[in-house]
Structure formats: C-alpha cells, structure tokens
Amino acid sequence: MPWAAGLGASAGAIALYSGLAWQRRADLREAGRAWHAAVAPGPDGSGPHDAAAGGSSVLAALNPNREVVPxxxxxxxxxxxxxxxxxxxxxxxxxxxxxxxxxxxxxxxxxxxxxxxxxxxxxxxxxxxxxxxxxxxxxxxxxxxxxxxxxxxxxxxxxxxxxxxxxxxxxxxxxxxxxxxxxxxxxxxxxxxxxxxxxxxxxxxxxxxxxLTGLNGTPADRQQLFASAVRRYAAFLDRPVPSTILTGQHAGVTFAELHAGAAAAAERGLTGAFDLSTALDHLFAIEETWWASNAADAGITHPPAVLHAAVTVATLLGASDCEQTARRLACLPGLTTTPSDRLTELALWLRQLYTQRSGAWLNPHLPARLAEHYAARCAVRQPGLPAALATAAMTA
Incomplete structure (x- = not known):
C-alpha cells in the first residue's frame, strides 16, 4: 500500500537521521575530551577568573590569572x-x-x-x-x-x-x-x-x-601604578587603603615587584614612605606566617626553618608524585631522619598549599620571579640548604 511504503521510508529516514545525529554528538564529545586533555583554560589549569587554591595566601593573589590589578x-x-x-x-x-x-x-x-x-x-x-x-x-x-x-x-x-x-x-x-x-x-x-x-x-x-622589559617610565609613573595597585589589593584583601608613598625605586622594576610591594603594603596597612627594596621582606614574612598557621591547622609540627626549606623544594624542584616528593624532602636539613609517614604528610601538605600547574603533582603555580627570590633568600639563611637542594634535584 502506498501509505505503508511512505511510512516505511519515513521511518528509515528518521532512523538514519537519528543515527547520524548520535554519531555527531559522539564525535563532538570525543573532540571535547581530546581538547581538554591537551590544553587547559588558563595558565594553572583553571580559567583566568577561577578562584585559585591558596586560601589566605597573599603570594598566590599575585598570580597573573587572579587579575587583581587591571x-x-x-x-x-x-x-x-x-x-x-x-x-x-x-x-x-x-x-x-x-x-x-x-x-x-x-x-x-x-x-x-x-x-x-x-x-x-x-x-x-x-x-x-x-x-x-x-x-x-x-x-x-x-x-x-x-x-x-x-x-x-x-x-x-x-x-x-x-x-x-x-x-x-x-x-x-x-x-x-x-x-x-x-x-x-x-x-x-x-x-x-x-x-x-x-x-x-x-x-x-x-x-x-x-x-617585554621592566617599567622604565618616570618615578611619577611608577608611583601612580603603585598607588592604583595598593587600592586594588586593599579591596581584594578586604583591608583599608593605606596612604603610602613609594621610595627606593629603580629603573627596570618589574610589574611583579611593584605589585608585591602594593600587596604587602595593603595587607600590613603600611603608611608613609614605603621603600620598594624592602617590599619582598614584608611579603615573605606575611607568607611565612600563613604557612605556619596553615601547617598547624593540618597537624604539621615541623619547625619554621623546615617548612621554609620544604616550600623551597616545591617551588624550585617540584616532583612527579608523592613518593618522589617525600624522597626529596628527606634530603633537607632537619628531615634526614624523619620517618617516611611524616615525610608523606609533609608532601601532601605542600601539594594542597597552592594550586599546582596543570599536569604536575607538585609544581606550585606562583609568580616565578617572587618564588625564585624567596628560594634564594632561604638558601642564604640556611647555609646547608644549597647542597641539600642539589642532592634532592638528583633524587628520582
């Protein structure tokens, strides 16, 4: 019958269309999986506006994808x-x-x-x-x-x-x-x-x-940028805006250094003349205080010097997994005789401290210039640390 033949043809067309649509959706899902496996939406694996891990960390607030300053x-x-x-x-x-x-x-x-x-x-x-x-x-x-x-x-x-x-x-x-x-x-x-x-x-x-180069404008230009950054970080950190005048400037200062000074001034409410040469001292003191508090909350009881060295290992060397992190930590002064279970707990604490760069087990996403400055200062304060870091770097 003609109508029956028509219905059959229509059903076949619908089935073919449904099959093609299903295959198209499957192809799109596979393409999406391939894309997300190979790339991330932002430099740390998250989107530019996603709230990064780091809790109350002022250093993490300086990451470029936080976009605190326009x-x-x-x-x-x-x-x-x-x-x-x-x-x-x-x-x-x-x-x-x-x-x-x-x-x-x-x-x-x-x-x-x-x-x-x-x-x-x-x-x-x-x-x-x-x-x-x-x-x-x-x-x-x-x-x-x-x-x-x-x-x-x-x-x-x-x-x-x-x-x-x-x-x-x-x-x-x-x-x-x-x-x-x-x-x-x-x-x-x-x-x-x-x-x-x-x-x-x-x-x-x-x-x-x-x-790109450093900020080679006039001192007035840098003061204007600094004042704007102080206001932005004060709002971000929920602090009053301090009245701060930038001193100790030098041609070629980077955005990272200028913003570090602004964040430190905002967090500590520093008023009056603010010497940019001491900005990192303030920033790192703030961060070390936060590490101590965070470690105490996690039940980590190592002395401050050990925590500082452990963070240095994380930022300079990183690690491919928890076991390698523990082995590298065992090279540090104060940890050479530490039981493996305590080293593992310290490794896990390091991993949750900051967002890790995409694809890495331990590689904190932090402003490189500031993290390297801290590692250098820590190495100077602990004379045995450079040799320990060299040994840790060779530990698979």
Whole structure:
C-alpha cells in the first residue's frame, strides 16, 4: 500500500537521521575530551577568573590569572601586536613573547586570549607533554585556534614542542596560531630549530618577537601604578587603603615587584614612605606566617626553618608524585631522619598549599620571579640548604 511504503521510508529516514545525529554528538564529545586533555583554560589549569587554591595566601593573589590589578596600558601596544598577528593572513603560525620573569608575559597572553575569544577564537594553554596532541585536537575546533605554550624555555623535553611545530606546518591547520612565552629564546631555541626539517624551520621562523622589559617610565609613573595597585589589593584583601608613598625605586622594576610591594603594603596597612627594596621582606614574612598557621591547622609540627626549606623544594624542584616528593624532602636539613609517614604528610601538605600547574603533582603555580627570590633568600639563611637542594634535584 502506498501509505505503508511512505511510512516505511519515513521511518528509515528518521532512523538514519537519528543515527547520524548520535554519531555527531559522539564525535563532538570525543573532540571535547581530546581538547581538554591537551590544553587547559588558563595558565594553572583553571580559567583566568577561577578562584585559585591558596586560601589566605597573599603570594598566590599575585598570580597573573587572579587579575587583581587591571591590565596595564603600558603594554597595550604589545597586546595589540599579538592580537593583530593572529588575525592576519600570510603570516607565520608562530609568535614569541619574551621577557624577564615578572615582566608581564603571562598576563599579556591572558588578555590576548580574552580578546580573541570575544572574536570567536578558541584559545587554550598547552599542558606539559601534550603539545603535539594539542595541534591534533585543534583541528577539531571551529574557527581560529590559539595555542599558548607558556614558559616554553623551561620545558623538560623540547622534543614535544618540536613535534608540535612540525605537525602544525605539515598538517592542514590554516587558522592555527601558536604563541611561545619564555624568558629567553637563546641556545635552546636554536637547538630546537636546528633539528627541524628545513621546510618546517622556514615556516615557523617567527616574525616577532614581542619583547617585554621592566617599567622604565618616570618615578611619577611608577608611583601612580603603585598607588592604583595598593587600592586594588586593599579591596581584594578586604583591608583599608593605606596612604603610602613609594621610595627606593629603580629603573627596570618589574610589574611583579611593584605589585608585591602594593600587596604587602595593603595587607600590613603600611603608611608613609614605603621603600620598594624592602617590599619582598614584608611579603615573605606575611607568607611565612600563613604557612605556619596553615601547617598547624593540618597537624604539621615541623619547625619554621623546615617548612621554609620544604616550600623551597616545591617551588624550585617540584616532583612527579608523592613518593618522589617525600624522597626529596628527606634530603633537607632537619628531615634526614624523619620517618617516611611524616615525610608523606609533609608532601601532601605542600601539594594542597597552592594550586599546582596543570599536569604536575607538585609544581606550585606562583609568580616565578617572587618564588625564585624567596628560594634564594632561604638558601642564604640556611647555609646547608644549597647542597641539600642539589642532592634532592638528583633524587628520582
């Protein structure tokens, strides 16, 4: 009967459509899983506005993805440069953002990603060891894709980065852009390029880079930035705004140092003349007090010097798992004869203290310049610590 044949054809069409729709949803779910396995929404694995772990930590509040202080117009031209390159055709797929620690590289990349996402781009921060996977996953995303490799110069294995660049050139990724952030692009970058196929080498040679420096404006410019940052951190920390005048300035001071001083002044309510050269003393004293309180709440009873050395191990060396952390802690003065269960508890305490960088068991997400300053000061205060750190670094 004609109507029966029509119903049969309709049912077949519906079944075919349902099957195709189901497969499409399955493909989208798989593409989403591949993307999220290879990239993170922010530099620490969370989104730029997500509340980071760290509780009452003032140091963690200085992380660029906390965005306590608005993006500086002093770097507006650099931001526009990166965004403009992403949208231009006929340009190479790779750009570099170089500058010393604390100069604002990560914050610039956060702002660039935000602007591009407003224009329909998909942006992701490549997880360590997943650079080549990120390129493959980008081919499943609609529209333009920006992949950000932050701290590219500190990657333990640049082979994955080389594979990423090769795949980006050899594959069909016309709207893929890759930004590499790093303090320098010296010997490691030359060695990486030397191992690339000549065609790939030519294609990924960046037309940049963007180079960030310290704040080389006038003392009045820096005072204005400092006063604004004090107001912002006072609001963030729920403190009254102190009337503070910045002194002890020097040309080339970084955003990280200026903001560290502002946060310390706001937290402690420092008024009058504030010498920037002592800013880190105030900041680290605040942080050490917080560590002691946090450790006591967790039942950790080690002396302050041991806690300070343990945090130094975490920030300088990190670890791939709890067991390696415990073995590295056992190298430190005051912990060489500590029972393994207490070392494990200390390792677990270190891991919960701060947000860990994406993909790492122990690698606190903290402003690198400030964390390194603290490690250096701790090493000076504890004469046996440098040798212990060297031993710990060799402990697998």
């Amino acid at each position: 993006y500086s117009p002093l770097h507006g031209a650099h931001l526009r440069e990166v965004v403009r390159w992403c949208g231009e055709t006929g340009r190479g797929p790779v750009w570099r953002v170089a500058g010393p620690a604390g100069a604002g590289k990560t914050r610039l990349l956060i702002e660039a990603a935000r602007l591009l996402e407003q224009e329909g781009w998909t942006c992701g921060w490549v997880r360590r060891g997943r650079a080549a996977d990120a390129v493959a996953a980008s081919g499943l995303r609609p529209g333009g894709v920006l992949l950000i490799v932050d701290d590219a110069d500190t990657l333990p294995d640049h082979g994955d980065l080389a594979a990423m660049l090769t795949d980006a050139v050899r594959g069909e990724y016309p709207r893929l852009r890759i930004v590499l952030g790093g303090r320098d692009f010296g010997g490691w970058w030359r060695d990486l390029r030397a191992g690339l196929d000549p065609v790939v080498h030519a294609a990924v040679t960046p037309s940049g880079p963007t180079r």
